Amino acid sequence: xxxxxxxxxxxxxxxxxxxxxxxxxxxxxxxxxxxxxxxxxxxxxxxxxxxxxxxxxxxxxxxxxxxxxxxxxxxxxxxxxxxxxxxxxxxxxxxxxxxxxxxxxxxxxxxxxxxxxxxxxxxxxxxxxxxxxxxxxxxxxxxxxxxxxxxxxxxxxxxxxxxxxxxxxxxxxxxxxxxxxxxxxxxxxxxxxxxxxxxxxxxxxxxxxxxxxxxxxxxxxxxxxxxxxxxxxxxxxxxxxxxxxxxxxxxxxxxxxxxxxxxxxxxxxxxxxxxxxxxxxxxxxxxxxxxxxxxxxxxxxxxxxxxxxxxxxxxxxxxxxxxxxxxxxxxxxxxxxxxxxxxxxxxxxxxxxxxxxxxxxxxxxxxxxxxxxxxxxxxxxxxxxxxxxxxxxxxxxxxxxxxxxxxxxxxxxxxxxxxxxxxxxxxxxxxxxxxxxx
Amino acid sequence: xxxxxxxxxxxxxxxxxxxxxxxxxxxxxxxxxxxxxxxxxxxxxxxxxxxxxxxxxxxxxxxxxxxxxxxxxxxxxxxxxxxxxxxxxxxxxxxxxxxxxxxxxxxxxxxxxxxxxxxxxxxxxxxxxxxxxxxxxxxxxxxxxxxxxxxxxxxxxxxxxxxxxxxxxxxxxxxxxxxxxxxxxxxxxxxxxxxxxxxxxxxxxxxxxxxxxxxxxxxxxxxxxxxxxxxxxxxxxxxxxxxxxxxxxxxxxxxxxxxxxxxxxxxxxxxxxxxxxxxxxxxxxxxxxxxxxxxxxxxxxxxxxxxxxxxxxxxxxxxxxxxxxxxxxxxxxxxxxxxxxxxxxxxxxxxxxxxxxxxxxxxxxxxxxxxxxxxxxxxxxxxxxxxxxxxxxxxxxxxxxxxxxxxxxxxxxxxxxxxxxxxxxxxxxxxxxxxxxxxxxxxxxxxxxxxxxxxxxxxxxxxxxxxxxxx
Numbered sequence: 001x002x003x004x005x006x007x008x009x010x011x012x013x014x015x016x017x018x019x020x021x022x023x024x025x026x027x028x029x030x031x032x033x034x035x036x037x038x039x040x041x042x043x044x045x046x047x048x049x050x051x052x053x054x055x056x057x058x059x060x061x062x063x064x065x066x067x068x069x070x071x072x073x074x075x076x077x078x079x080x081x082x083x084x085x086x087x088x089x090x091x092x093x094x095x096x097x098x099x100x101x102x103x104x105x106x107x108x109x110x111x112x113x114x115x116x117x118x119x120x121x122x123x124x125x126x127x128x129x130x131x132x133x134x135x136x137x138x139x140x141x142x143x144x145x146x147x148x149x150x151x152x153x154x155x156x157x158x159x160x161x162x163x164x165x166x167x168x169x170x171x172x173x174x175x176x177x178x179x180x181x182x183x184x185x186x187x188x189x190x191x192x193x194x195x196x197x198x199x200x201x202x203x204x205x206x207x208x209x210x211x212x213x214x215x216x217x218x219x220x221x222x223x224x225x226x227x228x229x230x231x232x233x234x235x236x237x238x239x240x241x242x243x244x245x246x247x248x249x250x251x252x253x254x255x256x257x258x259x260x261x262x263x264x265x266x267x268x269x270x271x272x273x274x275x276x277x278x279x280x281x282x283x284x285x286x287x288x289x290x291x292x293x294x295x296x297x298x299x300x301x302x303x304x305x306x307x308x309x310x311x312x313x314x315x316x317x318x319x320x321x322x323x324x325x326x327x328x329x330x331x332x333x334x335x336x337x338x339x340x341x342x343x344x345x346x347x348x349x350x351x352x353x354x355x356x357x358x359x360x361x362x363x364x365x366x367x368x369x370x371x372x373x374x375x376x377x378x379x380x381x382x383x384x385x386x387x388x389x390x391x392x393x394x395x396x397x398x399x400x401x402x403x404x405x406x407x408x409x410x411x412x413x414x415x416x417x418x419x420x421x422x423x424x425x426x427x428x429x430x431x432x433x434x435x436x437x438x
Numbered sequence: 439x440x441x442x443x444x445x446x447x448x449x450x451x452x453x454x455x456x457x458x459x460x461x462x463x464x465x466x467x468x469x470x471x472x473x474x475x476x477x478x479x480x481x482x483x484x485x486x487x488x489x490x491x492x493x494x495x496x497x498x499x500x501x502x503x504x505x506x507x508x509x510x511x512x513x514x515x516x517x518x519x520x521x522x523x524x525x526x527x528x529x530x531x532x533x534x535x536x537x538x539x540x541x542x543x544x545x546x547x548x549x550x551x552x553x554x555x556x557x558x559x560x561x562x563x564x565x566x567x568x569x570x571x572x573x574x575x576x577x578x579x580x581x582x583x584x585x586x587x588x589x590x591x592x593x594x595x596x597x598x599x600x601x602x603x604x605x606x607x608x609x610x611x612x613x614x615x616x617x618x619x620x621x622x623x624x625x626x627x628x629x630x631x632x633x634x635x636x637x638x639x640x641x642x643x644x645x646x647x648x649x650x651x652x653x654x655x656x657x658x659x660x661x662x663x664x665x666x667x668x669x670x671x672x673x674x675x676x677x678x679x680x681x682x683x684x685x686x687x688x689x690x691x692x693x694x695x696x697x698x699x700x701x702x703x704x705x706x707x708x709x710x711x712x713x714x715x716x717x718x719x720x721x722x723x724x725x726x727x728x729x730x731x732x733x734x735x736x737x738x739x740x741x742x743x744x745x746x747x748x749x750x751x752x753x754x755x756x757x758x759x760x761x762x763x764x765x766x767x768x769x770x771x772x773x774x775x776x777x778x779x780x781x782x783x784x785x786x787x788x789x790x791x792x793x794x795x796x797x798x799x800x801x802x803x804x805x806x807x808x809x810x811x812x813x814x815x816x817x818x819x820x821x822x823x824x825x826x827x828x829x830x831x832x833x834x835x836x837x838x839x840x841x842x843x844x845x846x847x848x849x850x851x852x853x854x855x856x857x858x859x860x861x862x863x864x865x866x867x868x869x870x871x872x873x874x875x876x877x878x879x880x881x882x883x884x885x886x887x888x889x890x891x892x893x894x895x896x897x898x899x900x901x902x903x904x905x906x907x908x909x
Contacts (some may be wrong), residue, residue: 097781098678099674100781100782100783154599157630167874174867175871178846179781179812179847180812182848184848184849184867185871187585187631188875190630191630194626211681214680237563239563241719277720277723331620332541388618407624410624415614419881422877422881438626
């Protein structure tokens with residue numbers, strides 16, 4: 001006990017009394033899948049974050065780094081949580097010169113907040129991960145989630161140019177830089193992006209921006225399974241510059257996507273083609289898309305298009321605590337068969353970023369857990385056949401315990417563990433949520 | 439020289455005819471396109487992943503350093519065996535193993551030349567986006583090791599954005615597969631970490647690359663300016679006008695003169711700068727964008743602006759750009775190249791400062807840059823017969839690195855750190871930042887045999903400190 005109180009005293013001496021929460025009520029709000037943290041610390045600077053990690057490392061307190069907590073459902077059920085390091089106080093823009101098309105912001109800034117600032121200059125961060133825009137930049141980088149737009153704009157690994165990361169030895173290190181091209185030294189950005197808080201705490205990010213498109217539109221069509229496959233093949237061979245290409249099955253349309261301007265019939269698939277650019281380019285692509293689809297298409301633009309875009313993103317995000325969401329990644333040419341397989345399961349919804357091979361799916365409410373687990377394994381082996389993988393992104397703890405969240409085994413786990421040990425020798429970071437051993 | 443026993447062991451792996459030990463042969467592999475030099479003890483030419491693994495195992499067992507080599511076009515000394523040892527030349531591993539049109543992926547061996555792949559892909563309407571100026575000769579293995587850039591990075595990103603999977607021979611000789619055709623494998627991003635590691639994490643023997651459809655059409659706008667700064671300003675305004683051209687390239691007067699002297703392309707030699715703007719994408723969008731770019735250049739008093747040339751003319755202009763490096767080398771047999779990169783908005787002031795360096799050093803510096811990325815190539819010409827020549831050129835280069843670091847830029851945008859720039863890493867990274875990088879290297883190569891002496895500065899050496907930290 002005295003060991004713990006010394007540890008807490010150390011943490012408090014770093015962030016101050018106000019920003020170290022230990023009261024039962026306060027910490028219970030940070031309960032995660034049955035684990036209640038001992039304390040919650042809110043660093044006010046990268047240096048404070050590093051000092052917290054160093055103290056935690058020396059005191060053998062496990063650390064869970066969080067932003068807005070919008071993606072805490074990801075990962076294996078955590079082991080005991082010592083201290084939650086909450087990045088909410090680090091929410092400033094550090095540097096933004098619009099003409100550079102880059103921005104540097106602190107990790108606790110929300111995606112929506114950033115979009116608002118850069119939007120005023122006619123720019124955007126081209127990331128649209130599932131879930132609310134209150135998710136933080138640090139969280140998006142740590143989870144490396146991406147949405148429909150990744151087809152044209154890439155994923156966090158492509159858009160992060162530089163980071164400042166707090167490490168468990170108490171140092172704050174810079175990785176990368178501020179320019180799009182930079183090959184000075186190793187690409188440590190890539191190591192931290194997607195590492196789910198297992199190596200350090202991302203405190204600051206320099207991100208590549210894109211100009212806001214002049215216009216946005218979405219072309220939709222409800223197709224029979226065979227039509228959908230033909231259209232997908234034709235799209236792959238076309239020179240349309242799609243921003244996104246999604247497919248949803250009937251269940252997803254009815255359960256999650258709300259009113260659509262196409263008629264959803266039993267067993268149909270709805271395809272959504274996202275277009276960005278100036279008026280003429282959109283008009284021409286729409287024309288060609290209609291020819292490709294050769295059936296009834298609907299087109300929406302402006303806010304209406306944005307609305308459907310948003311609903312597609314939200315569909316892939318757990319609708320409730322512990323709602324089951326599975327994400328499979330497969331080669332693009334296998335999206336069709338994967339989507340069909342899932343749709344053949346009674347009541348399952350599926351939404352795919354078809355242009356990128358990302359398939360989100362979930363069971364009907366009230367389905368039996370072992371039944372769901374069986375389907376997960378089926379989907380996983382289907383994905384693995386093509387060199388892909390399937391992750392149980394969200395679900396009840398019992399399901400996550402029974403069926404490995406990240407897959408049966410991880411290739412090169414030994415190398416990854418050595419990397420982990422180099423940055424986190426005490427093994428305190430991440431609380432066991434990432435792939436086993438990291 | 440490596441031991442006879444080692445030569446025998448290498449010969450058992452690749453056959454005696456694929457192990458070179460004659461001094462005349464070794465000399466050919468002692469340098470690359472930089473100023474770095476080092477005599478290898480042996481050169482081996484493996485033909486498969488298994489052979490590379492076998493060769494590396496021999497090196498690991500005997501604790502001999504090894505350096506992988508493609509076409510040797512490296513501009514920072516990355517492929518020069520500065521510590522001797524074994525050069526592993528990958529030229530024989532030049533097969534395109536698979537073009538997966540449906541999934542837009544290619545699987546290639548490291549010795550495939552970048553342009554050869556593009557030519558294989560074009561009939562299917564596909565491309566591999568990274569297009570370094572050296573693409574006619576440089577190999578994809580080298581492109582991956584260096585995280586190569588090229589003029590079209592502005593719109594399409596660097597090599598790291600287009601590599602999804604690797605077969606790697608680790609410095610222990612063990613063969614591993616990182617990633618696959620599908621992006622985002624659970625766990626740490628070993629592919630992303632490996633790309634750009636300059637041969638210090640091992641040797642990639644197979645690579646899965648992302649392909650993209652060729653753009654439907656392209657259009658070039660060329661503007662001639664009486665001042666370099668005006669050309670730089672045009673770039674800023676084009677970006678501010680929400681356009682992302684495929685490429686924005688500037689050549690200064692010294693470069694234009696060099697090009698016209700060696701490969702006449704019809705460029706006027708009495709202007710201070712030429713700005714080459716390439717727009718690509720859907721036909722409908724291009725005409726209007728080209729008009730807008732041209733209008734911006736005219737506002738900035740460009741002497742002349744031309745748009746809508748034929749594809750032959752476009753090709754001629756691009757060839758002028760791609761030949762600039764060779765052309766400059768023809769004028770000045772010795773040249774020190776660097777590619778400091780700065781935030782785009784700082785280009786005008788950086789250009790002024792580089793002109794100042796030119797004036798003070800008395801050396802001619804040909805400037806050619808991927809202006810959209812803030813990536814500057816300052817080709818510093820010197821005379822090797824002048825005993826002070828190289829030294830003066832190096833001092834000028836050091837000054838340019840300091841200028842770039844001072845405005846938040848980096849010491850290399852695409853050429854790599856190699857043997858020439860480890861000392862300058864301290865200009866942009868703290869000792870802690872460098873230690874973090876060293877930890878990663880030690881995970882991959884605990885024995886320190888893979889391309890030693892490259893990328894990171896030595897711990898605590900006085901020499902490196904002098905070079906980098908003296909300000």
